[in-house]
Amino acid sequence: SQQGEEDPQALSIQEGENATMNCSYKTSINNLQWYRQNSGRGLVHLILIRSNEREKHSGRLRVTLDTSKKSSSLLITASRAADTASYFCATAAWGDTGRRALTFGSGTRLQVQP
Amino acid sequence: DARVTQTPRHKVTEMGQEVTMRCQPILGHNTVFWYRQTMMQGLELLAYFRNRAPLDDSGMPKDRFSAEMPDATLATLKIQPSEPRDSAVYFCASGLVIGGPTDTQYFGPGTRLTVL
Numbered sequence: 001s002q003q004g005e006e007d008p009q010a011l012s013i014q015e016g017e018n019a020t021m022n023c024s025y026k027t028s029i030n031n032l033q034w035y036r037q038n039s040g041r042g043l044v045h046l047i048l049i050r051s052n053e054r055e056k057h058s059g060r061l062r063v064t065l066d067t068s069k070k071s072s073s074l075l076i077t078a079s080r081a082a083d084t085a086s087y088f089c090a091t092a093a094w095g096d097t098g099r100r101a102l103t104f105g106s107g108t109r110l111q112v113q114p
Numbered sequence: 115d116a117r118v119t120q121t122p123r124h125k126v127t128e129m130g131q132e133v134t135m136r137c138q139p140i141l142g143h144n145t146v147f148w149y150r151q152t153m154m155q156g157l158e159l160l161a162y163f164r165n166r167a168p169l170d171d172s173g174m175p176k177d178r179f180s181a182e183m184p185d186a187t188l189a190t191l192k193i194q195p196s197e198p199r200d201s202a203v204y205f206c207a208s209g210l211v212i213g214g215p216t217d218t219q220y221f222g223p224g225t226r227l228t229v230l
Binding site for chain 1: 118147149156157159162169170205207217218219220221222223224
């Protein structure tokens, strides 16, 4: 079952605009991660935010986490055509035995028009 | 530049044939994951190894799929017999976990499997 659900499913913007993607999850987490996948390629880790953090920045990326609402957002500022990709959130939970792996959402397809 | 490698990159086979996919995790990583990605189901976890021991393979059809780690540098995913519904991209990922939940995963380029 999907733990993280991204919203919107697809997003089309113009180069230079900001892109915001949201992720909601259901159970308590230890950390939440965002990954990017270019067409036909593997996933690439972008950023990780831990449950005791509220905001994190990396270059043009800004991630927020609201554990009370069980949601996260990924903001890409000043988007570029090269940002065109699918973006996935993934959650890591510390289960009873510590054996839980990452659970990925269904992804947001971002199209940045030049 | 350390990276996860997967072979083959593409595989076309006929229904009923055995398929073996291989993965070389990043040296020093102690966790290996196998995922399957399709348009309909998205990214599904098939199996998860830590220190070469299987921790979770509940996502894997046991009757036809098997995953092993013969040594720390090789993980294999085998399908026997293969069926058309197994057509998907299979990703291997590795990571380093020390006494905590799963952290960053590093993905390979995937094996695109087509079963006719």
